[in-house]
Amino acid sequence: MEARDERQLLRLQKQLVKQKLLIIDELGFVPLSKTGAELLFELISQRYERGSILITSNLPFDEWTESFGSERLTGALLDRLTRHVSILEMNGDSYRLAQSKARQDS
Numbered sequence: 025m026e027a028r029d030e031r032q033l034l035r036l037q038k039q040l041v042k043q044k045l046l047i048i049d050e051l052g053f054v055p056l057s058k059t060g061a062e063l064l065f066e067l068i069s070q071r072y073e074r075g076s077i078l079i080t081s082n083l084p085f086d087e088w089t090e091s092f093g094s095e096r097l098t099g100a101l102l103d104r105l106t107r108h109v110s111i112l113e114m115n116g117d118s119y120r121l122a123q124s125k126a127r128q129d130s
Contacts, residue, residue, distance in 0.1 A: 042075075068079040
């Protein structure tokens with residue numbers, strides 16, 4: 025059973041590495057387990073300078089350690105992510121919240 029799960033995980037990782045664009049939405053919304061953080065780091069490392077990654081997060085970089093559980097891992101991850109990057113900081117009202125309020129007012 026474990027070997028089959030390992031093969032499935034490796035197959036998924038290979039598929040994700042090959043994609044031209046990987047989108048990770050709301051990173052940090054839910055803290056990652058140690059294994060989850062390590063797997064995400066491995067995936068980003070494998071894609072490093074090979075494919076584009078788009079990440080959305082409500083957290084500033086200095087709070088990412090809370091999600092990844094390790095300053096060292098977070099630092100290494102941010103080092104890879106911020107090398108060739110465009111950071112778009114968007115502040116304002118939530119689009120989802122505005123849509124929800126509009127539906128309630130209707």
